[in-house]
Amino acid sequence: MSKFRKNDGKELPPISTASLPDIVFMLLFFFMVSTTMREVTLKVKMRLPEATELSKLEKKSLVSYIYIGEPLPAFQKTFGKAPRIQLNDQFSTVGDVQDYIIAEREARDEAEQPFMVTSLKIDENTKMGIVNDVKQELRKSAALNINYSSRQRVER
């Protein structure tokens, strides 16, 4: 029995923290792998519509985003409450869409250009007028693969 009672009467040894960094690194790697970098600061409010026939956007590097929605309260003084288009980090007009698509295309490898997808993140209360204008611009700039970003609807 004496084998197990060596430290009898003495104080407890401190808990070793040598493995703590390993644990934290494990957490860190988990988050690095499972999340994506936030690319732009959103300036518009969006509540995405719900749908069931979803497909995932596979290659993030081939996706360019177009946001449409009501400006956030902080910007409503200058930009009003009507839905606006946001490209990259700034408010834009319909006329800027073509330039944006061309710039996005230039930034990609030539072999990858046919697989580019434009993800439309549009608030569900937006009127179709502005959406249609954007779609026409996308057709003009031959960016035909689009993805209407939406949330998964739970089947009733």
Next chain:
Amino acid sequence: MAKKIPEIPAASLADIAFMLLIFFLVTTTMDVDSGLRRKLPQWAPEQLEDDDTQINERNVFVVLVNKNNDLLVEGDYEQIENLRERAKEFMANPYNDENLPEKEPAELPYFGEVMVTKGVISLRNDLDTQYGTYLAVQNELVAAINELRDELAKTKFGKSYEDLEDDQQDAIRKIYPSRISEAEPKGKI
């Protein structure tokens, strides 16, 4: 006497790792981007646009959405819940109904000689339609075609459409083509 190299203190390593962890927690997002994939038609100059008069009346499934988000399907009011069934009936035309689209024979791998529908779904919306409604309608139409494909895949190959080989999927896609045409909103609805 060999001098002992002092051990490097590792106590602060945890703090450094925590700092990195918190940085990643703040700057990244967890949400997976998913959505309804569609393909836009090629941009056509104005004068080429009026060729849809060629299509026979019975081959077109007309869906109109007005500014109050009401649906008009083939001339009568319809609830969005029933749209999927209507679209499926239209695309499949199981009893070769006179009012539903014609079929034409085609030679396809795996199926041999089959009748392929000539149906086209035409979706038109008002400029003031809400995007949410528009997407719900699109979703129902895509769902109708996906369900038909899946049913066919199950009866023919005993597997769901997603698990099929590429050329099997191609054959099924030819039988139930995803022909949803979106006319530009013009004039009154």
